[in-house]
Amino acid sequence: MMPSPAVHRQETPAYWKKGVQAGLPIAIGYMPVAFTFGLLAKAAELSLFETISMSIIVFAGASQYIALSMIVALSGAAELILTTFIMNIRHLLMSASLKERAEDDPKWLRAIYAFFITDETFSVAATSPEKKITGSYLLGLGLVAYSCWVIFSGVGYLMGSGLPQSLQDSMGIALYAMFIALLVPAAKKSKKVIALAASAAVLNSIFSLVPALKGGWGIILSTLIAAVTIEFFMRGDERDE
Amino acid sequence: MSDQLIWVIVGMGIVTYIPRMLPLVLFHTNHLHPRIQGILKNVPYAILGALIFPGVLTINPESYLYGGIGAAAAFIAAWLNLNVIVVVLSSIFVLYGYTFL
Numbered sequence: 001m002m003p004s005p006a007v008h009r010q011e012t013p014a015y016w017k018k019g020v021q022a023g024l025p026i027a028i029g030y031m032p033v034a035f036t037f038g039l040l041a042k043a044a045e046l047s048l049f050e051t052i053s054m055s056i057i058v059f060a061g062a063s064q065y066i067a068l069s070m071i072v073a074l075s076g077a078a079e080l081i082l083t084t085f086i087m088n089i090r091h092l093l094m095s096a097s098l099k100e101r102a103e104d105d106p107k108w109l110r111a112i113y114a115f116f117i118t119d120e121t122f123s124v125a126a127t128s129p130e131k132k133i134t135g136s137y138l139l140g141l142g143l144v145a146y147s148c149w150v151i152f153s154g155v156g157y158l159m160g161s162g163l164p165q166s167l168q169d170s171m172g173i174a175l176y177a178m179f180i181a182l183l184v185p186a187a188k189k190s191k192k193v194i195a196l197a198a199s200a201a202v203l204n205s206i207f208s209l210v211p212a213l214k215g216g217w218g219i220i221l222s223t224l225i226a227a228v229t230i231e232f233f234m235r236g237d238e239r240d241e
Numbered sequence: 242m243s244d245q246l247i248w249v250i251v252g253m254g255i256v257t258y259i260p261r262m263l264p265l266v267l268f269h270t271n272h273l274h275p276r277i278q279g280i281l282k283n284v285p286y287a288i289l290g291a292l293i294f295p296g297v298l299t300i301n302p303e304s305y306l307y308g309g310i311g312a313a314a315a316f317i318a319a320w321l322n323l324n325v326i327v328v329v330l331s332s333i334f335v336l337y338g339y340t341f342l
Contacts (some may be wrong), residue, residue: 013285032326050246062285067253069292077249085256087288090281096264107259107266114262157271170336174329176297180312181328183289184319196283197290204291222291227283 015130019140022128026120027148033061034149036178037068038156043171044068048157055153059146060118062182063087068176070216086220094122098133103219105135116142116145192234200226311336 034055041051054064063084070080094117102110113135121141122141125133163171186193200222209220292311301307314335318328 027255029251032324036326036329046246046329050250053247054250054253058257060257062288063253063257066288067249069296071246073296074276076243077252080249081256083253083288084253085260086284088257089260090284091257091260092264093278093281095261096268099265099268101290102265110265111262114265115258117265166340167333170311170333170340172300173308173332173336176293176300176312177315177318177329177332178325179289179293180315180332181319181323181325183286183293185322186286188311188320190330192283193286196286197293200258200287201294204256205295208295219291220290223284223287226287226290227280230287231276231279231283235276 002028004180013136015134016136016140019132019137019170020144021140022124022137023121023141026124026145029120029149030061030145031152033178033205034152035156035159036174037064038153039160039171039176040065040068040156041153042157042160042176043174044072046071048154052150052154053158058084059115059149060084060088061149065175065178070219072175073216075216079220083216083220084224088143091117091122094119094126097126098122098138101131101133102135102138104132109135113138113142116146118145121145192230195234196226196230199230301319307336310339 037055038051041054046054054067058064058067066083066087067080070083075083095114098117099110102113116138121138125138125141128137129136183193183197187197193213203225204218207213207222210218213221297312298305298308300311311332315328315332318331323331
């Protein structure tokens, strides 16, 4: 289907609806992750307001989990913000790639839906069968995923406070279990992922013995060294991705 | 940290939004050098490694074993392709059980 610009304009509600439908699987996938974030934010002694604010303002799962672990480790504000930035530089690639298909929309509209770019919304939008990704499609997609993220962060926080203290103590592992759960499936498929994670882990363990590098700066430094050197040694090692 | 945390959150929001927005709204050419693209793709996996170690071993300052057991439980659950929330919950319950031993 190749709609002319006029037809495209008429079909805006249909695109919005398609976006919402495409967003539903993401929303379902976000529920447990957002719920766990709320639970962990409670364990990290954030307030409900701070927890929900972070989900509303940042909307980036991995960064929000990292922020919690850095807050627990008493990292400073500059380390937290810099780590978040480094973590999210990868969105440059997704934004650039979406631009190829969304160029017809006005700048202000693109500025709005840029906020909703995550690994998941990008993957769904980029693989959608529509020839042109319209603003209303991306807004429908993004808003469904986003609302679910924000609401379930709050639900997780509130339900966390009802748990017994001994159970809350063993929840210190939850953040790390989450990272392991994100890493292992990728590592099973790729030697490069194993090399990246292992070298950054070893570097950060060494850096943690240096008082000045303890916490955030050690994480930044070991991440950058690993990402750059592994790229140098294992470039083109992966079949795809 | 607590009273300034909301400003840290705002700062996190700004630095998260900028990479999402710049190419889509402002950049005219979007040809990043392939080597740079490769490095950016590496970042999430490297950062996960650095986040897990050595932090996971020190969640109980008295015993490395405590964190090690929790990490092993999470690793096994993740290896079995269980859902993220199941991995998190099973490692919590393994450690919860361990405290009663």
